[in-house]
Amino acid sequence: MSADPPDRPPLPPRPVLDAGGGVLLRQHRADDAEAVFEQCSDPEMQRWTTVPVPYERHHVEGFFAHLARGWDDGTLAGFAVEADGRFAGTVDLRLGEARWAEVGFGLHPRARGCGVMTRALSTLLDWGFTELDLVGVHWRAVVGNHASRRVAEKCGFRIEGEVRGLLVARGQRDDGWVGSLLASDPH
Amino acid sequence: MPALPPAPVLDAGGGVVLRPVRADDPAELAAVVEQHRDPQVQRFTWIPETYELVNAEAFLANAERGWREGDLAALAVDVDGAYRGTVDLRPEDGSWAELGFGLHPAARGRGVATRAVGALLDWGFDVLGLAGVTWRADVENTASLHVAQRCGFTVEGRVRGLLLHRGRRVDGVVATLLAGDPRKPVDHADRPLPPWRDER
Numbered sequence: 001m002s003a004d005p006p007d008r009p010p011l012p013p014r015p016v017l018d019a020g021g022g023v024l025l026r027q028h029r030a031d032d033a034e035a036v037f038e039q040c041s042d043p044e045m046q047r048w049t050t051v052p053v054p055y056e057r058h059h060v061e062g063f064f065a066h067l068a069r070g071w072d073d074g075t076l077a078g079f080a081v082e083a084d085g086r087f088a089g090t091v092d093l094r095l096g097e098a099r100w101a102e103v104g105f106g107l108h109p110r111a112r113g114c115g116v117m118t119r120a121l122s123t124l125l126d127w128g129f130t131e132l133d134l135v136g137v138h139w140r141a142v143v144g145n146h147a148s149r150r151v152a153e154k155c156g157f158r159i160e161g162e163v164r165g166l167l168v169a170r171g172q173r174d175d176g177w178v179g180s181l182l183a184s185d186p187h
Numbered sequence: 188m189p190a191l192p193p194a195p196v197l198d199a200g201g202g203v204v205l206r207p208v209r210a211d212d213p214a215e216l217a218a219v220v221e222q223h224r225d226p227q228v229q230r231f232t233w234i235p236e237t238y239e240l241v242n243a244e245a246f247l248a249n250a251e252r253g254w255r256e257g258d259l260a261a262l263a264v265d266v267d268g269a270y271r272g273t274v275d276l277r278p279e280d281g282s283w284a285e286l287g288f289g290l291h292p293a294a295r296g297r298g299v300a301t302r303a304v305g306a307l308l309d310w311g312f313d314v315l316g317l318a319g320v321t322w323r324a325d326v327e328n329t330a331s332l333h334v335a336q337r338c339g340f341t342v343e344g345r346v347r348g349l350l351l352h353r354g355r356r357v358d359g360v361v362a363t364l365l366a367g368d369p370r371k372p373v374d375h376a377d378r379p380l381p382p383w384r385d386e387r
Contacts, residue, residue, distance in 0.1 A: 097351055097356075098351055098355055098356045100348050100356050135348070135356065136347060136348040136356065158347070160344050160345055160346045160347065161343050161344015161345065161346055162343055162344070163344050163361055164319060164341075164343065164363045164365060165281070165283050165318070165321065165363060168281050171281055172281060173280075173281040173282075173318065173319070178344055178346055179346075180346055180347040180348055182347060182348075
């Protein structure tokens with residue numbers, strides 16, 4: 001029924017973004033694989049995100065291929081988060097229609113609790129609003145994922161709903177929080 | 188996503204019956220055109236701005252296709268023997284569905300949509316075994332909101348950029364109804380529901 005053309009321009013060449021405090025956003029590298037595997041095997045990641053359970057080593061290759069494909073077709077701008085020279089997690093923008101996107105992020109257990117993701121996400125949002133000319137960004141998380149919510153709130157997201165059955169993970173529905181951040185909001 | 192059963196005929200009471208659409212009935216096609224040329228429908232629904240017979244044919248053909256392919260359970264809302272709109276459930280993963288409905292202007296303001304949606308929800312929970320249903324609409328579409336509330340939906344979010352409308356994102360309201368929820372208006376004491384047009 002769509003009468004409108006898709007409004008999703010190609011992504012620019014991958015930048016390296018300095019988030020300050022020793023935090024860097026860059027392309028994933030083959031030697032991140034072990035740390036990605038550790039992160040995605042972590043119970044917190046399995047509880048709150050859609051990563052495969054059990055997480056196996058071949059899932060890392062699939063994830064890297066997904067990131068490469070997403071950048072090429074303009075649907076996913078995913079970055080490795082590096083803190084003090086070590087892989088610390090992933091942060092991404094899933095690009096939708098009408099210059100909106102949804103954020104996704106997850107940290108390796110060793111990098112949690114010291115503001116790394118707030119720096120990383122905030123930097124990615126600046127880049128998305130400035131370089132991709134995004135109008136707005138959504139954030140969604142399973143109800144109870146307070147770590148994710150704290151990061152979203154620190155980055156300026158307005159929490160706008162707590163919706164039953166909002167999210168699907170591995171065939172199961174979970175209640176979800178949803179929020180948004182507009183380019184015109186303070187952040 | 189499991190296959191859908193055959194499209195049923197459901198008595199919604201008060202002269203309102205849900206039945207399969209009639210894609211080759213000239214009167215039904217003409218009524219679909221009238222419905223979708225209405226300014227209210229144009230404003231809140233993502234449909235062609237110049238709505239012609241060919242669009243109505245595609246609309247009803249899609250309703251028939253949905254039953255075959257299992258991604259759309261749409262029925263005509265029949266009032267006293269005439270087509271007056273459609274109601275639909277779009278099944279999603281995890282035994283949930285999203286609700287949609289639209290009425291011909293001649294049938295608005297007297298509880299037809301509430302009866303029709305109520306009957307389709309009963310069928311969805313009982314026959315499809317749905318666990319929950321989601322409703323979403325433009326924040327300014329209060330007519331749709333009131334139908335959802337009368338059917339028992341709980342409003343759970345008001346989200347900027349929730350909906351895509353003609354290539355732009357617009358703010359939306361989201362509400363849900365679970366299989367076990369009471370099927371009567373949720374008490375929103377601060378925002379009482381207005382009376383039907385013919386009760387005023």
